[in-house]
Amino acid sequence: MTQAISGQRITLTGTSEILIRFAGRDASRLSVAAFTGSGALHPLDQMGTTDWRLSGCNHDKLEIVAYITDDKQGGFVNSAYPCTVTIDGTSYSFPEPVEQLAAVIIGEIYTKSGTVRMKVSNEGFTFGIDAYARARNLGDLPIPNRSRPRDNAPRPSPWGDNPSPDRSSPWGDPSPPPRGGAFASGSGVLIGPNLIVTNAHVIDGGNEFALGRTQQRLVPVAVDPMHDLALLQGQIQGEPLPIRINSPVWLGEAVMAAGYPLMEVLGADLKVTTGNVSGLTGGQGDVSRFQFSAPIGSGSSGGAIIDEEGNLIGITSASLAHQNFRDRGAISENVNFGIRAAIVFEMIAAAGMPLPTTAAQAGGNRRDVTNRLRNSVVSILVSA
Template identity: 60%
Template sequence: MQGRDADRVVVCAVGADGGIIPFAQGEGGRWQAPSPLIRETTLEVVAYIHDDRSGGFVNTAYPIHVEIAGQAYVLPEPDQQLAAVILTEIYAKDGVWRAKISNEGFTFGIEAYARARNLRDVQFPSRPGRNPDRPPRGATASGSGVLIAPGLVITNAHVIEDGTALELGRSRNKLKPVAADLMHDLALLEGEVDGDPLPLRNTAPLWLGEGVLAAGFPLMDVLGADLKVTTGNISGLTGSHGDVSRFQFTAPIGSGSSGGAIIDEFGNLVGVTCSSLAHGNMRERGSISENVNFAVRVALVYELVAAAGFTLPDLKPSLNNDRRDVVQRLRKSVVSVIVHF
């Protein structure tokens, strides 16, 4: 591995039985398999970003050179942004062990790989153990999402973090993650979704004080499973510490609103709800903060969709600001996302 961020990559072999065989790291981005590597089970040699929760993908470590039994291969950079890549498959056929170059992977990293292989509670090298504050196995949680193209839903990456299965709240149709931008907390989901995509406003700039609506599914276990819509305005053009990828708004939100829509008065998507200011921490400092919330700008949604190889429909911006019509359209565009752990 010779590219940028190669020092953030870990390599190991994973058995079908969940056994982990760590590779030894040498100098110059070299990783050496233990000898003998072959075991009684099929193996996959996997490279992954060990700290992917901080953002980043294996792509930055390419080109990757693989040598098997004296035969050298140069792997081209994948088309998609991947945080874990299966480099090689080692398997037995007709009693003979064989190796096949793969170079396919997972946007959501080694944990997504583990879920796909049904390898629960496997501890991968250089990865932190399971956070006890995360939901226990078998639990469910909910968040919000926005239909932006037929079969494509945008939400927050943190909404689906550690989930083993995803589904739509209203239909129980399955969803699968197809791309993520962990740095900006966005995730793109694909599935059968009834509804109308929401037009994205990416040409007209936001203005301070502009009226907005927040739509999502907060506190579904308390408030019910119907859509909630609140009003407010854009109170800041940047996020925390001047983050230009976000903006600040005042429309009230709650737990479960993450991934929901922030729209302008005409019903065009301008942002994706992502977080609130930690009110308790502010009060401990002697400050008062109410309705200080943040959204990811819609421009980042465009970037993620393009990077994942999808195309957004050519929807003209809505010019109808009748509030009843705007909210009715939201009912067909904003969805709840159920996450199983």
């Protein structure tokens, strides 16, 4: 068997047959698909639980992607390696990814000067096939063997995934804020000029959206229900928060959560709480989220989770449904979940918006950091 290296080019023919086999521990959780440069699906034949076959390579561009089918349960393609790719009878051992990835582009087939080649790859996406689909603008293209709940199926869960502010949520139904016509409120973070990120569930069910402070109208420009994120645009005065994407979230690091919980009770000013990162995954091992202990409440959804320097590391998304656990005889306090800032950055890129350019902060005391938050974290009013 020949050891392939990342970046190596292997010559193919238009009639080449490619056999792909994964033999690692999690190989049974994997699927393999190919996508054309125009965003169309080129199906592979599944020969067994861990074997696939690709016939016909006469495309100008074709990416072969291996991905965890149930990545909401956690896990990475890395644990499905070793990967053997056999091309026209010659077997290659393909390189394992260096980073932990839930979707890996194992090969890129292209045609140049009439010659068909495959570029060996071990790059991909930490957050799985959904991140790949966003990056390639695949839209609603069905992904083979993708495990996900039906859109209309009820999902009772102690993790409080995708709560709706105007319906049931992990912290209960919020009362409407004291504004005419508004039936729900949430928080948002200014991440670029006139660009706000919030939770998708904050704006779900609404037709009109406005800043709580100025009543300035906001318009949704992108929504990602899978990761519970939404981007809104409007005339917004403030200072964008820097997004920390060059450093991972660290277990135990100190954080602050900023938002507008319980506006009808606590008032419309910004609330800031402190805590730490208490877990590196969300409910059921969701690698797109992390757990933190800073207290939050109804209306905190979409707010900022920042490090000690004032850099955005996540967006407040959900809190553990306490009653569900009490009914089981368990106790839970301050078990909250945030969406990683890297997902926000990916969403901005996928939406075709200008990438944030605010430089990361370093140093500064808590008072200065908190004062900066007043110009970066906003309240959002949702109206029918």
